Amino acid sequence: MRISARAEYAVRACVLLARATERLASPTIASDEGIPAKFLEGILTSLVRAGIVSSRRGAGGGYELARPAAEVTVADVIRAVDGPLVFVRDQRPSDMAEEGALLQLWVALRANVRSVLEGTSLADLADDRLPADVAALTEDPAAWQSP
Template sequence: MRISARAEYAVRASVLLAGAAGVLTSAEIANAEEIPGKFLEGILTGLTRAGVVTSRRGAGGGYELARPAERITVADVIRAVDGPLVFVRDQRPSEMREEGVLLELWVALRASVREVLEGTTLADLAASRLPDNVAALVRSPTAWISPHPERRTDAPEFFI
């Protein structure tokens, strides 16, 4: 699974808004999170359309969360800018025509991604904490280890 730059920036901007005392301009968000301004504008448009953030025009205008941070999940943010969380050949697993164990694998993948992203709110991230089930995954002995060694020129051929 790959998280796009758009989704990562959207989460960062949303977490910043979750911790803000009031409305933030797009320039303030872009500067604080080092997000290219034009790119952020598109992200904020997607977040606004999806009802994650609201915008105010005029003096004192900017962006704020549309509802309390405790009620907005990371999944809500990612779906707002990238669509469904898990796609297989441009389809949701539930829309695929194939049957059997491979389809079940894709559905299980989607369920595990949902468990993490739907179970983590912007309030959690703004408070620099993870839900217990997600924190347990981070503490797993293999969580931080890449299953594939880095590409090296002196590695045996089967590692390249």
């Protein structure tokens, strides 16, 4: 699985909004997170369309989370900007014509990715903590090494 720059920037922007006590202007988000401003505008548009972020124009305007951070998962954010979490040759594993162990492998991969990303909220990241089951995955030294 590959996390796109668009998805990573979207998560970072949403975590910043989760920590904010007021609406933030897009130039502030771009500057604070080192996200190219034009790129961020497209990301924010997708997040607004998905109902994750809301925006207000004018004085005191800017962006904020549309729902409490504890109710928005990392999976929600990634799906809003990139679509489904796991694709195999542009198909969802459950839509593939294959059968047997290989198909089961792709479905298992999707299930694990979903478990981690749907089990982690923006509130978790804003508080700089992970759910115990997700944090446990990082305790194996091999998880930190490239094969």
